[in-house]
Amino acid sequence: MPAANAAGISANKERYGCKMERKNCWKQYSDKRLNKMEEYTKEYMHFLNHSKTERECADTVVNLVEKEGFTDLAALVRDKKKLKVGDKVYATWMNKAVILCRIGEKPMEEGMNIVASHIDSPRLDIKPNPLYENTGVAYLDTHYYGGIKKYQWVTLPLAIHGVVVKKDGITEEICIGEDKDDPVVFISDLLPHLSQEQQEKKASELFGGEALDIVFGNRPMVKKGDEKEEKEAVKAQILRLLEEMYDMKEEDFLSAELEVVPAGKAREAGLDRSMIMAYGQDDKVCAYAAIHALLHAKKLARTSVVMLTDKEEIGSYGATGMTSHFYENALAEIMNLTGEYSSLKFRRAMAASNLLSADVSSVFDPMFADSFEQKNVAYLGGGLVFNKVTGSRGKSGANDANAEYLGALRGLLDEREVTYQYAEYGRIDLGGSGTISHILAEYAMNVVDCGTAVMNMHAPYEVTSKVDVYETMRGYRAFLEDFDLCRN
């Protein structure tokens, strides 16, 4: 073989470019972009503080979009109104699921650009018969929701959010533990001095699901005059308070949805304030990015949709989960109001759509380096994360995104100077993850998982990098404004 000549090498270099570089948003941002990022992340933290549960989040979103000129789909349908290019519309379902839509210039039949995320987060739910007293301590029994490491939830200040719906239909909204003067609740742990046996257990056995009961009080009701002494006086006192404060009886727990979440607000993290530490960033970080992108997107060629779904953490089932027909029904109603509906046109619209399944990704954690494959993992500060596959082991349960779709997305994001990284969740045989991506992929549309990298995912307090939070929104906005790939 002849020796390579200098001209040949430089021609090859030009052809193949230099080696791929991992970008870091902090190094790339201009002062102007840094300022905008700080402004955006402040708004995001405010959003988190008012959206700890799916119900609160749906409420916050409706208030926000109504101010921005979105109208309620149900009212439009009832009043037989029409929708035209530029119109903005929203629909909600059971106070927990939301869909937002801006009508684009092209017919819906040519496809929509959709960003779909979820607004439920792992937590502890109060059981239907929760209240009991044991040796002078009143407890609320819980049943955890979503994938949690149970030992992380003990000895923390916790808050209770939710609703109690009484037989007459009157709903009491409950929020205990968030106001600075509110009491908090908690789950106890054994003192280290007596933990020799406990500490020999495996972490997965330290706390069973039944061990996560909330300490709710320990002050007995004191009898007055000739009142009879209550057998469970602490529970009796709690019931008296519930009646006084919320006009509720013990049986009203039967028709309640009360969620126990970490108490307190989102905080900046790190001396350099580079990160955000907060409950429920999976997946409100992507939800807020999608909402903000849709609200601020310029004129849209394609009809743009944001779906905010419930029940993702437990498999997307139920009337408000991604598998519910609510989302499809709402889009069919919207298409109908634009005057172009037929069953066939609707199928074409869905198949010609592009979806960003907007959910968080894992991030490399140097403290657990062995759990990741370092070439194929997201890094804090590396920008918007794409997961071509999720699933587990041999990609089981994955939506495997199409290369043609990914190529077109890379082209757009480079043009719009959005920083992104391609990653897998972690070392192949360690576990895995699922999202809503495969559900909408059933309509035959383009789908890819794409969101923000999160450290401590599913822990009571999750951590994100501020630049990644901002870059997620910039990516979604570029997608809604400019992405146009229709295979049909």
Ligand code: MN
């Ligand atoms: Mn998620």
Ligand code: MN
């Ligand atoms: Mn999750």
